[in-house]
Amino acid sequence: MLEQLGINAKKVAGILTTVTTEQKNNALIEISNALLLRADEIIKANNIDIENGKMAGLNAGLIDRLMLDRDRIEGIADACRQVAELDDPCGRVLETVVRPNGLVIKKVSCPMGVIGIIYEARPNVTADAASLCLKSGNAVILRGGKEAIESNKAIAKIMRDAIEKVGIPADAIQLVEDTSRQSSTELMRMKKYLDCLIPRGSKNLIQAVVENSTVPVIETGSGNCHIYVDRDADIDMASEIIFNAKTQRISVCNACESLVIHSDIIDRALPKIKARLDEKNVIIKGDERARAVCPDLEIADEVDFATEYLDYIISVKTVDSLDEAIEHINKNSTGHSEAIITDNEDNAKIFMQRIDSSSVYHNASTRFTDGGEFGLGAEIGISTQKLHARGPMGLRELTTTKYLIFGDGQVR
């Protein structure tokens, strides 16, 4: 069943290599307008999903994620319009080399071809992912969760109609309407048609895709993010950064989950940090030495140090050296975002060099790991793997490169 979608996508991918930036932007603006004009259709479809969700016993949080009202649809439409304003990531000449034999070799950015997105119950991903793929010249096959299927169908139909209106084949955006587990597995094995597969959602979903996909995957992962308070830290700055990184938004992957504090400073630092975190009733779980300083901390064990709480909870590990801090963090982190708070430039340099994470901060909150905050303009996810893309991924990360070689008859 899915094979036909693959065939369609592959065909359109060929056409998309020659579509101009202007055409792509027109399509995105047309999508944005159409989503607003046909908002009622989306809301009607979304109501069915909400009803079905309630009957299936989804909790309030999931129902909220699923829900689309006029405000949220406006947000989605705005996002599409913003993608139109971003630079075209294709056609950049990244390198030019002239070889002794006269060959001119250019490395240029170009669309990957066909991208698959597997996601869960957030219908906004349907429009977000499709608009980023379109702008980067890729055909997309979307496989969203069954909870949002009616909303996704409505959004996909509106987008397909819109792009067709400006001369781009509708099949540049295709939705898998079969939401069985089997369709998901089938998509993961469609190496013949898909150039890349990006899972977006829970740890379990991502794990399943990594385990089963033969299509190259970009893993967007969880964040067990650490902040290390060095011996030479400014304690006030540390308290403010930790307060922000832990409490500004607890449910996100760049929130801080664990503190590592140098033993020479913990007596002075931890009470101040605790006082700040107490304002938001954060539960602090500490090792023995941390609890010697603040006896009312809960006990942290090895499981805590490996846990992404996504809650008002944080763990504290005491270390005797920068080396010990780095080892502890590299052992427990998920490679997402870590920070050092210190006035010691040498220590900052060593920390930033040796910490094995996508984004390493000196004297700033881990909460900045985000496509928008990094100035990418839009984000398809945050990669925690090392191949292809690492950290926040924008439009450029949805492109590949090719070598164009210009000769006048050269042979080897």
Add this chain to the structure above:
Amino acid sequence: MLEQLGINAKKVAGILTTVTTEQKNNALIEISNALLLRADEIIKANNIDIENGKMAGLNAGLIDRLMLDRDRIEGIADACRQVAELDDPCGRVLETVVRPNGLVIKKVSCPMGVIGIIYEARPNVTADAASLCLKSGNAVILRGGKEAIESNKAIAKIMRDAIEKVGIPADAIQLVEDTSRQSSTELMRMKKYLDCLIPRGSKNLIQAVVENSTVPVIETGSGNCHIYVDRDADIDMASEIIFNAKTQRISVCNACESLVIHSDIIDRALPKIKARLDEKNVIIKGDERARAVCPDLEIADEVDFATEYLDYIISVKTVDSLDEAIEHINKNSTGHSEAIITDNEDNAKIFMQRIDSSSVYHNASTRFTDGGEFGLGAEIGISTQKLHARGPMGLRELTTTKYLIFGDGQVR
């Protein structure tokens, strides 16, 4: 069993992030010297592999690939020395952004960490791959074929001794001594320790790795390479380029396997091309229209058009338009290297834009797709996938990036 190798590699990877370029280069020169000084050890071990190979009935070609004599060992030692002379791919600042809030964000290149290489019976890969991984700051786990195990053990031991002598832990280079199928499968699932897995060898090997690995793979693939002779081609140039691309070395992935010729020019072009290929007794298999021009061609069918012959055989497809040529090629190629021969710049531009391959040539032989010919200095393989690296991969392709973010207390 392999887990311990993973633990060792991960530990050394942390140390390698701070090793200087000079240290790495010293280690490579030390390896090069040691391989020459201890060549007898290698030859002795190699003799055992050769004996075993003969007893196991390996054919002459395989025995030749396996064989190491003093000349070949000198070649291997030279290659290590050349890697020392290449630029360090780590520590390049690829982008610097200053955000409105004062954060300075730098994207820098850095080692991936731990790279696994799965390969077959060529013992030179042991030294080549290890030296490229070392120069790019990565720990490597090598899993070569059982046919070369004694040679690999000798080479690995010499390299490990050499790097230890200059202060780099021996475990930066580890060889899997268990050559059972199970060890290979285990390596493919060591996601906890490996950042990347590169298979080098036959189509079957690569296929097995792609199918079974949970570690991100860089697929280095086969080449069903096409040359399209456009209506506006210089026929003499076409003949020379085709002769070179087909016959200069038949067993390589960038050799030409299939011609696509415009029907308006085939009457004049094919006889000339055939006359040139006849010099090397190349078997030409043509479609009906090609055979109408040269009746003594063999018959080409759809299977031919999808076949990488790696032999003195070539297929010919006749087309009526540039569009048809592009469609035929994108359908049958393996995404490796394709060329257009034409004096028409517009046609060349369209061809280069729409052909979905790593390397697309205008008026030059496909045989140039090679790290050395592209000026990369060394090559770990040629990627036919679109994630991370595409086309010839040198040292840079063995690195990843990380974001370093410098603040003075910024919170979100």
